[in-house]
Amino acid sequence: MTKSTLIAFIVGAWALAVVPVAQAAPCLTVTITGSQGGPQVYEGVAGPGTLISYGDDADNCSAVRLQFDSGRGTLLRLSQLKVQSAQLNAIFFTHMHNDHSEGFIDLLMHRWFGFPTGPKIDVVCSDDAVSPFGFTLSCKRFVAHIADTLIESGEIAQRVTEDKRRPAAGPAALANLMTFQPKNEPQLVWSSGDVKVRAIRSTHIPGHASYRVDTPAGSVVIGGDAGNDTPAPPRVSSTSAQVEMLAKGADIIVHSTIHPVMAPDRGSGMRPDGFYRQSATDDLGRMAQRAGAKNLVLTHLMPTPGAPTFGVWKVPGGPLTEADYRKAAQDGGFTGNIVVATDLATLRLPAK
């Protein structure tokens, strides 16, 4: 090789290195892993949870996978998405109600059983929160004791004899607990590369928190079951002022909701505190509009569309439809895109 061809070769190689081969565009998907509201059951609808996957076109937006809450059936819904339990980088809990958390037992046991040498999963949730009634809501203890029944039954010990790579302490050994003290201002609670997750204090039960995920592809707020700090009317809204602050300019708000038809003065028979600690759909529409969000995903639907009752309570006027939820959010003034969630409903950023 002559000196000039060597230079040409080096320059050529340099040019190849800096000219992007295929500009990998960042992308994100939000998938509802369960849309059921509350511990009630209805026709196989999975318990609340949301999967956020971030990456680029080359990896189908899947370099980082974050699960928010894991209700009943989360593992099954993830399997429909071809996502393995071991492929989740982190799980975030909004609060310690069983409808939002009971699927984690399934998920972590599956990980321990099938992927015992894989990385730990980050478990992000509130510090212990003491209720005014004296009991403590504890994500820390929930995680530490996640598989106690399986330890007590002897199964964990038995399966360790089958595969010595499985941690003898059981599934909890594969959880990397990361707790935080919820505050009235957003705080960074988790990050990986370009993905940042912030949390804010919100009201539902003690220790409730809401999250915001920011990525170069866009931003998503997970409200959970947040409601207003004032527990009952008179108040300006049933929605959370902190969530509204967190949601400013967000591309997508994913939020639990209760339809206004279930209000205690409309004949559902529902406990007032059970109704008032959720965000009503019309108020959520109002909040999403004020926040300037582009998309509002209504999930944890109380009641599930099509259901004649919500648990033991009747749905006044008969089963609701998807259009009833959509209309309620629009009545609140929301002019953006509304998704009335079903299990596996998905949004992508940027839209394709």
Ligand SMILES: [Zn+2]
């Ligand atoms: Zn709930």
